[in-house]
Amino acid sequence: MIRYQLICGRGHDFDAWFADSAAFDAQRDGGLLGCPHCGGADVEKALMAPAVPSKRRKSAATPGAPQAPETPAGGGDQVLLGPEPGARELAEALKQLRRQVTANADYVGGRFAEEARKIHYREAEARGIWGEASAEEARALGEEGIEFHPLPVLPEDRN
Numbered sequence: 001m002i003r004y005q006l007i008c009g010r011g012h013d014f015d016a017w018f019a020d021s022a023a024f025d026a027q028r029d030g031g032l033l034g035c036p037h038c039g040g041a042d043v044e045k046a047l048m049a050p051a052v053p054s055k056r057r058k059s060a061a062t063p064g065a066p067q068a069p070e071t072p073a074g075g076g077d078q079v080l081l082g083p084e085p086g087a088r089e090l091a092e093a094l095k096q097l098r099r100q101v102t103a104n105a106d107y108v109g110g111r112f113a114e115e116a117r118k119i120h121y122r123e124a125e126a127r128g129i130w131g132e133a134s135a136e137e138a139r140a141l142g143e144e145g146i147e148f149h150p151l152p153v154l155p156e157d158r159n
Helices: 021-029 056-061 085-106 112-120 135-144
Strands: 002-008 011-019 043-045 106-109 129-131
Touching: 002 021, 011 021, 021 043, 085 106, 106 112, 112 129, 112 135
Parallel strands: 106 129
Antiparallel strands: 002 011, 002 043
């Protein structure tokens, strides 16, 4: 797993974990990434410094002991900004959307792409479905003209 610092087109920064660099590229290219602050799909890797442990840090680190936060270069006061205006309302609307979809559509799990194709090509009854698809499957569905939308990833989904 690799953690990337990401930034959206509106300047919101956040981090996310990916299996590898190719997984990030596939999800970005498939339109599967979204800013958790504004929902924007224009997401790129931000400039980040590698976390290289020094000998001093290794020897000072005691397993299980709490570590003091590092002072950022340049020091100075730090400010924690609150959420974007309307973020709580947006999060609640996304939760409601997700509840609506999961309550009124059939869960097909990892067979999402297969089932979406059957419905699109009228090999199965038209109905709402939800499930999982890889970035490659999502890209292929889009190329075939099969309309679908990713369900929003909610903060509690990441815990």
